[in-house]
Each structure stands twice: as C-alpha cells, then as structure tokens.
Amino acid sequence: MRVVVMTTVAAVLASACASGPRGARAPTPLTSVDTVYYEVAGSTPAQWRRELPRAAAAAGIQGGGVTYTLAHMLLHPGYTRTTPTGCQFEQSFLQLRIGHAMPRLSASAAPSVEDRAAWDAFVAALWERAHLREEVGQRLADSIRVEVRGAHAQECAPLIEQTRRRTDGFGARYTAAVRAAEAARGEEMRGVLP
Numbered sequence: 001m002r003v004v005v006m007t008t009v010a011a012v013l014a015s016a017c018a019s020g021p022r023g024a025r026a027p028t029p030l031t032s033v034d035t036v037y038y039e040v041a042g043s044t045p046a047q048w049r050r051e052l053p054r055a056a057a058a059a060g061i062q063g064g065g066v067t068y069t070l071a072h073m074l075l076h077p078g079y080t081r082t083t084p085t086g087c088q089f090e091q092s093f094l095q096l097r098i099g100h101a102m103p104r105l106s107a108s109a110a111p112s113v114e115d116r117a118a119w120d121a122f123v124a125a126l127w128e129r130a131h132l133r134e135e136v137g138q139r140l141a142d143s144i145r146v147e148v149r150g151a152h153a154q155e156c157a158p159l160i161e162q163t164r165r166r167t168d169g170f171g172a173r174y175t176a177a178v179r180a181a182e183a184a185r186g187e188e189m190r191g192v193l194p
Helices: 011-015 045-058 113-150 156-168 170-189
Strands: 002-009 030-040 068-076 079-083 086-090 093-105
Touching: 030 045, 030 113, 045 093, 045 113, 068 113, 068 156, 068 170, 079 156, 086 156, 093 113, 113 156, 113 170, 156 170
Parallel strands: 002 068, 030 093
Antiparallel strands: 068 093, 079 086
C-alpha cells in the first residue's frame, strides 16, 4: 500500500488580510473520498497473486503495493480581521480530499465459492486499512481546522506565515500518523491472499 500526500494552500493566503463581509458564515469543513478501481484477471488465488502486481503497476501504483491512497488538503483561510486579541482568520475553509486506487476482480473472473470468499476477505482487509487512513486524515484535518480557527497574532503577516507552515506540514504529519496507526493495528491490517 502506498500513501501520497499533496498539500495546496490557496493563492488567497497572500491576500488574506482583505476585510470580509459582516455576518459571514462559520467555517465549512468538507471531506470527500473517491475510489478508482483497477481490474485483476484470474479466478484463483494463485492467478491473483501473479496478476495483482502487474495490474497494480499498470494502474500506476508503484513500489510493489496493490492499493494507493492520496490525501490532498486545500486551505482557503478566508480573510483576516483585527480583534482585541490580535489578527485572526474568519470564514476559513479546509477541504480534505482522499482518493483510493483499489483492486477488483475482472468481469471475466469465475472463482469458486471458496476462492471468492478468500478474495472478499483480502479486499475487506485492504478496505479496513483504507478506512483507517481516512480516519487519520479526518482527525488531522479537524485538528488543523481548530489550529487555524484558534490562531491569533498581533500582526496579520506572521499569522498568514504560521498558517502556511501548518498546512505545508500536513503531508509529513499525515504520513507519520498513518504509519503510527497502522503499526498500532499490526498484522491485522495486512491483506494477504491464501
């Protein structure tokens, strides 16, 4: 399984000191999860073990993995305003987008009932791992939302720079959190075909 993380900070960060409208709505957190499937030919575990690496590589999955997770964070900090406690963001918006590439049997596959059960258990373990990565991403995105909403500085420029560093650090924080969560789960997180 491979994790790729991309972080994008909206160009509006540089112009975030512009004033915003009165009565602005609260920040809107969004998370989306999309899945792209690639097909694996064969009807037996032996055929799948042989075909999976080729099909995964053809789908663009590198490093010998059979799944791929991409986490992408987009932060639009809204605008800043000066309050008695200093400069702060208003109407901040953080969107977390997670994408998975997962295997599925080709339409021509005709496995036995036992082999199909083995495939389904294998894919269920892959999905368990994918869902763990989603949970980690959501917790981290929520944490960054709280950090951005609660951030204050005497001047706006340092606040904008501090927020940029937080969002730029998303990739490293996400990767470390995923590794820790998977290590805590241990072997149960590994999908293995019989």
